[in-house]
Amino acid sequence: NAGVMQNPRHLVRRRGQEARLRCSPMKGHSHVYWYRQLPEEGLKFMVYLQKENIIDESGMPKERFSAEFPKEGPSILRIQQVVRGDSAAYFCASSPGASGSTDTQYFGPGTRLTVL
Amino acid sequence: EDQVTQSPEALRLQEGESSSLNCSYTVSGLRGLFWYRQDPGKGPEFLFTLYSAGEEKEKERLKATLTKKESFLHITAPKPEDSATYLCAVQAYSGGYNKLIFGAGTRLAVHP
Numbered sequence: 001n002a003g004v005m006q007n008p009r010h011l012v013r014r015r016g017q018e019a020r021l022r023c024s025p026m027k028g029h030s031h032v033y034w035y036r037q038l039p040e041e042g043l044k045f046m047v048y049l050q051k052e053n054i055i056d057e058s059g060m061p062k063e064r065f066s067a068e069f070p071k072e073g074p075s076i077l078r079i080q081q082v083v084r085g086d087s088a089a090y091f092c093a094s095s096p097g098a099s100g101s102t103d104t105q106y107f108g109p110g111t112r113l114t115v116l
Numbered sequence: 117e118d119q120v121t122q123s124p125e126a127l128r129l130q131e132g133e134s135s136s137l138n139c140s141y142t143v144s145g146l147r148g149l150f151w152y153r154q155d156p157g158k159g160p161e162f163l164f165t166l167y168s169a170g171e172e173k174e175k176e177r178l179k180a181t182l183t184k185k186e187s188f189l190h191i192t193a194p195k196p197e198d199s200a201t202y203l204c205a206v207q208a209y210s211g212g213y214n215k216l217i218f219g220a221g222t223r224l225a226v227h228p
Binding site: 004006033035041042043044045048055056058091103104105106107108109110112 | 147150152157158159160161162165203205207211212213214215216217218219220221
C-alpha cells in the first residue's frame with residue numbers, strides 16, 4: 001500500500017512565477033491536509049479538503065494561494081506570483097476521515113519550494 | 117485558544133543516556149494526542165496515538181504517556197539512529213472536524 005505521494009520533491013521558482021504542488025493521498029483516504037513548515041519551526045495548518053470540497057482554509061493566505069482536490073487526480077496547492085517569503089517545505093497529509101473519533105493523518109515526503 | 121508547547125527545544129544525549137521529552141497542551145474537546153518523528157528532509161512519521169489520561173504506549177526504545185495536561189515521550193538507552201525531531205500534536209474537535217495542532221518539536225541528537 002503506497003503512502004502519501006508528493007511531487008515535485010524540490011521546486012525552484014523565480015519571484016512572480018507560479019508554483020503547483022501535487023499530492024496523492026494514501027489508497028482509501030478521502031481527506032487531504034496541507035501544512036507549511038519553515039526551518040526550525042513546527043507544522044502550520046493551511047487547508048483541509050475532501051473530494052471536490054474545501055472544508056477549512058483558515059490557515060491559508062487569502063491572496064495568491066489556492067487549493068483543490070478534484071474528483072479525479074491529485075490534490076493541488078497553487079501559489080501564484082511567488083515571493084521569497086513563500087520559500088518553505090510544504091507537506092501534504094491524508095486520513096481515512098473517520099468521523100466522531102480520532103483520525104490519524106499520514107504525511108508525504110514534502111515539497112521544498114525555493115523562490116529566487 | 118488551543119495550544120501545544122514542547123520542551124526542551126533541543127536535547128543532546130550520549131548513547132545510552134535515557135531522558136524524556138515533554139508536550140504540554142491546552143485544548144478543549146481533546147480527541148487524541150499524537151507523536152510523530154521527523155528526520156531532516158523528510159515528512160513526519162507517525163509513532164503513537166494516546167486517547168485518555170493514564171494511557172501508555174511503547175515502541176522499541178520509546179514510551180509515550182499521557183496525563184490531563186501533558187504527555188511525555190520517554191527514550192530509554194537511546195542510540196544515534198534515534199536522532200530526529202519529535203513532534204507532538206493534539207487533535208481537537210473544532211469547526212465540525214478533528215483538527216490537528218502541532219507543537220514546534222524537540223530536536224534530539226544522540227551521540228555515540
